[in-house]
Amino acid sequence: MQPAVKLKASKVPSSQIGRLFHYGSLAVGLGAGAASEFLRRSTSGSNAGEQQGSVMMSEANVSRLVDKLSQMRGAALKLGQFMSIQDSHILPEQIDRILRQVQNNAHYMPNWQMEQVMTTELGADWKSYFSSFEPIPFASASIGQVHRATVASTSQAVAVKIQFPNVAQSIASDLRNLSLLLHASRLLPRGMYLESSLKVMREELEDECNYLREAQAAKRFREVLTGDDRFKVMGVVDELTTKKVLVMEMMQGESVARATKLDQSTRNKIGNTILTLCMRELFHFRFMQTDPNWSNFLYNSATRQVELVDFGASREYSKEFINDWYLLLSAAIAGDRDACIKHSLKLGYLTGEEKDVMVDAHVKSLVLLGIPFATSTSQPFSFGSSLQPITSAIREQIPIMLKHRLTPPPRETYSLNRKLSGALLLCGKLGAEVDCQRVWKRETVGYEASVSHSNLKWDACKS
Ligand SMILES: Nc1ncnc2c1ncn2[C@@H]1O[C@H](COP(=O)(O)OP(=O)(O)OP(=O)(O)O)[C@@H](O)[C@H]1O
Numbered sequence: 001m002q003p004a005v006k007l008k009a010s011k012v013p014s015s016q017i018g019r020l021f022h023y024g025s026l027a028v029g030l031g032a033g034a035a036s037e038f039l040r041r042s043t044s045g046s047n048a049g050e051q052q053g054s055v056m057m058s059e060a061n062v063s064r065l066v067d068k069l070s071q072m073r074g075a076a077l078k079l080g081q082f083m084s085i086q087d088s089h090i091l092p093e094q095i096d097r098i099l100r101q102v103q104n105n106a107h108y109m110p111n112w113q114m115e116q117v118m119t120t121e122l123g124a125d126w127k128s129y130f131s132s133f134e135p136i137p138f139a140s141a142s143i144g145q146v147h148r149a150t151v152a153s154t155s156q157a158v159a160v161k162i163q164f165p166n167v168a169q170s171i172a173s174d175l176r177n178l179s180l181l182l183h184a185s186r187l188l189p190r191g192m193y194l195e196s197s198l199k200v201m202r203e204e205l206e207d208e209c210n211y212l213r214e215a216q217a218a219k220r221f222r223e224v225l226t227g228d229d230r231f232k233v234m235g236v237v238d239e240l241t242t243k244k245v246l247v248m249e250m251m252q253g254e255s256v257a258r259a260t261k262l263d264q265s266t267r268n269k270i271g272n273t274i275l276t277l278c279m280r281e282l283f284h285f286r287f288m289q290t291d292p293n294w295s296n297f298l299y300n301s302a303t304r305q306v307e308l309v310d311f312g313a314s315r316e317y318s319k320e321f322i323n324d325w326y327l328l329l330s331a332a333i334a335g336d337r338d339a340c341i342k343h344s345l346k347l348g349y350l351t352g353e354e355k356d357v358m359v360d361a362h363v364k365s366l367v368l369l370g371i372p373f374a375t376s377t378s379q380p381f382s383f384g385s386s387l388q389p390i391t392s393a394i395r396e397q398i399p400i401m402l403k404h405r406l407t408p409p410p411r412e413t414y415s416l417n418r419k420l421s422g423a424l425l426l427c428g429k430l431g432a433e434v435d436c437q438r439v440w441k442r443e444t445v446g447y448e449a450s451v452s453h454s455n456l457k458w459d460a461c462k463s
Pocket residue numbers: 139140141142143144146159161234248249250251252291293295296309310311312
């Protein structure tokens with residue numbers, strides 16, 4: 001089970017000065033912490049010079065960092081999520097722990113600050129729109145917090161997501177400061193192309209700060225999933241939704257992270273449903289909710305539906321990109337090394353100048369990723385026992401790729417890989433048994449023909 005989220009009320013620093021103060025005090029705190037640790041070790045006779053790296057990461061510094069990142073919220077918390085989902089396998093264990101703690105340690109706005117946002121967004125009489133409104137949020141999100149309420153005019157039970165003040169404006173500078181801090185404290189391994197990750201993250205966060213965009217995305221998902229009983233997509237109360245306040249139908253399910261207690265066949269069904277959705281998003285809608293956070297998938301035992309919330313990170317992919325990506329994954333599933341290289345070059349994963357050691361590691365990790373889908377249809381893939389050896393084997397390739405990679409991964413693959421690996425890890429967490437090969441075939445049937453057709457056109461355009 002996921003650790004319970006600890007919520008603490010504290011003012012979100014919304015002014016530039018306030019933010020500077022927070023970063024400043026973190027840097028000073030880390031420095032002071034390191035100095036005292038250094039002194040303690042020097043006086044106790046250990047070789048302090050050699051231990052410089054670990055001095056920065058003493059227990060006291062770890063908790064200082066967690067505390068600051070949790071308080072800054074917005075960009076900082078998102079960075080924590082982004083890194084811990086995307087790159088947990090490449091981060092030193094201690095950093096991974098920090099980022100996980102940040103996620104489970106979110107703060108929320110005190111009442112007066114929350115009321116200020118609501119007044120600015122919905123007017124001074126905002127309370128009159130609700131017949132009940134719980135002042136303490138039941139969930140804390142990276143850039144907002146979520147309250148339970150009832151709409152006065154319809155008696156509908158709703159979840160009201162309220163954005164922290166000035167998050168949107170401060171993202172760029174927060175990310176810059178964080179990047180400086182991470183570099184300065186030598187927290188990240190070299191060769192991570194941190195700058196590219198930060199750029200993608202900044203663009204994603206800017207999109208996520210617009211709740212009107214999220215409302216649109218939720219409606220689009222409701223539309224494309226209409227008639228599919230396996231899913232329920234949250235509805236949106238348009239009249240009360242603004243750029244910074246999102247009023248949504250309250251979902252009743254529990255985070256799928258808690259579904260580990262359910263019987264095997266139910267867990268299999270949930271795993272199958274989540275993977276099917278993933279494939280459908282890619283090959284049918286070309287529109288994907290790319291945040292695989294477990295609490296964004298809820299399971300309702302009464303209706304046996306997977307309920308979907310949080311569409312802030314939804315994005316569209318071009319047909320050309322999805323075509324290339326389909327060909328790459330097909331090559332990986334078939335274990336076809338030459339085709340893997342060819343399509344990686346086309347997508348921009350490889351430049352063609354890489355050393356063999358890098359190409360080998362890249363192809364190996366792709367083929368490993370294809371294993372669940374390559375399993376024979378008579379035997380569902382057992383995520384409980386078979387996923388872990390795959391992730392370990394992929395992890396072994398990461399240091400090689402970090403060392404020899406000549407170009408950052410293509411922009412679109414950040415969100416796509418985050419979602420796909422998140423969905424696989426979720427199935428692993430559920431211990432689900434899923435016939436992935438069948439899901440893959442069912443959801444991509446006919447796709448190959450359409451790809452060859454459009455690639456012919458593509459080649460004709462180029463020549
Ligand atoms: N309509 C809803 N019904 C029930 N619970 C909800 C609803 N919307 C959000 N929540 C809960 O609140 C949490 C945070 O909301 P949401 O994920 O939309 O915010 P976010 O800013 O995108 O957060 P993050 O990026 O951290 O996932 C969700 O993970 C879910 O547990």
